[in-house]
Amino acid sequence: MHPTLDATTALPLSDLPPLVQQVIAPALAGCAMPVALYDAQDMLRYANTAFDAIYLGGHPLPLSFADVLRHSWRQGLGSFIDCGDIEDFLADILPRRRSAPLRQLTTDLRDGRWLQFTEMLLPGDWLLTIGSDITALKRQELDIRQAHSCALHEARTDALTGVANRRHILEAAEQALAARPACGGPCLSIALIDLDHFKRINDRYGHPIGDAVLQHFCQQAQQHLRSVDTLGRYGGEEFLVLLPGADAAAAQTIIARLHRMRANRDAALPAITLSAGIAQASSGETLGQLLQRADQALYTAKTAGRGTTVVAPSVPTEIVNTL
Numbered sequence: 001m002h003p004t005l006d007a008t009t010a011l012p013l014s015d016l017p018p019l020v021q022q023v024i025a026p027a028l029a030g031c032a033m034p035v036a037l038y039d040a041q042d043m044l045r046y047a048n049t050a051f052d053a054i055y056l057g058g059h060p061l062p063l064s065f066a067d068v069l070r071h072s073w074r075q076g077l078g079s080f081i082d083c084g085d086i087e088d089f090l091a092d093i094l095p096r097r098r099s100a101p102l103r104q105l106t107t108d109l110r111d112g113r114w115l116q117f118t119e120m121l122l123p124g125d126w127l128l129t130i131g132s133d134i135t136a137l138k139r140q141e142l143d144i145r146q147a148h149s150c151a152l153h154e155a156r157t158d159a160l161t162g163v164a165n166r167r168h169i170l171e172a173a174e175q176a177l178a179a180r181p182a183c184g185g186p187c188l189s190i191a192l193i194d195l196d197h198f199k200r201i202n203d204r205y206g207h208p209i210g211d212a213v214l215q216h217f218c219q220q221a222q223q224h225l226r227s228v229d230t231l232g233r234y235g236g237e238e239f240l241v242l243l244p245g246a247d248a249a250a251a252q253t254i255i256a257r258l259h260r261m262r263a264n265r266d267a268a269l270p271a272i273t274l275s276a277g278i279a280q281a282s283s284g285e286t287l288g289q290l291l292q293r294a295d296q297a298l299y300t301a302k303t304a305g306r307g308t309t310v311v312a313p314s315v316p317t318e319i320v321n322t323l
């Protein structure tokens with residue numbers, strides 16, 4: 001009778017393939033990297049101490065691969081299962097098991113660590129699994145990803161109001177226009193909004209109150225726009241709203257909600273009104289042309305006395321093409 005490999009090995013050494021018996025198992029028995037060996041029927045026949053601690057918690061062998069995962073899941077050990085259902089998880093991964101002579105898999109453990117497993121098919125259909133701890137690498141990757149998304153967010157966001165900045169809202173508008181088919185397709189409208197007599201707010205109450213009014217306007221406006229709409233700061237007290245799927249009439253209804261926001265205003269802040277110019281994109285129209293029409297409509301709203309919305313007349317395609 002041969003000695004067992006370590007505390008978790010339930011089978012005699014002679015039962016394992018010679019390569020494992022003579023080289024792999026003795027070298028890896030006390031190794032910090034988890035090592036496991038499955039036979040041709042996918043029964044776990046050998047696990048070193050590190051693998052036992054992660055998946056078995058002292059459970060005796062043999063155990064099928066699926067039962068290793070079921071057992072570890074029940075015991076709060078092993079891999080984290082995103083879908084939360086061990087049987088669904090097994091149904092997803094089992095068809096790919098043993099699908100190549102050498103495979104690498106990454107898994108996050110319920111204790112927060114990350115492992116990369118290398119699975120190697122051996123003669124006689126045995127499968128050797130060796131894991132290495134890649135937690136530090138994963139944390140670094142996560143930090144880099146978070147730093148990147150923070151940098152991206154900052155590059156796209158207006159620092160005062162938290163809405164899209166001018167560059168980002170214009171990029172979004174370009175993309176929305178480019179995504180439209182050459183003719184037909186869903187509508188797209190834009191609204192240029194300017195807060196009325198804003199200079200007076202600054203002059204009378206001071207710049208910090210002016211800033212607070214801008215912030216409050218953006219907060220409120222975002223609550224009153226649809227989730228598909230995008231609000232961006234176009235200039236000082238001027239804002240651009242993208243209204244996908246909205247024709248001019250629908251856009252007017254949505255912008256009317258912003259006019260009514262005065263009713264919910266923060267009593268600590270001075271009241272404001274706004275003027276808006278709406279333009280519905282015509283087929284083939286460039287962003288420059290669309291903005292020009294919205295700006296013209298805004299100008300008309302301003303000269304008409306402010307506190308109102310003007311819709312730019314629609315442009316027939318043949319005229320757009322000559323603009």
Ligand SMILES: Nc1nc2c(ncn2[C@@H]2O[C@H](COP(=O)(O)OP(=O)(O)OP(=O)(O)O)[C@@H](O)[C@H]2O)c(=O)[nH]1
Pocket residue numbers: 160194195196197198199200202206207208209210211214235236237302306
């Ligand atoms: N507090 C504050 N004021 C700003 C900011 N950006 C622009 N402004 C002010 O917004 C005011 C815009 O003034 P005008 O262009 O004369 O327009 P208005 O007073 O709003 O008048 P109309 O647009 O004609 O209704 C200026 O006084 C700017 O200083 C900002 O970030 N914070």
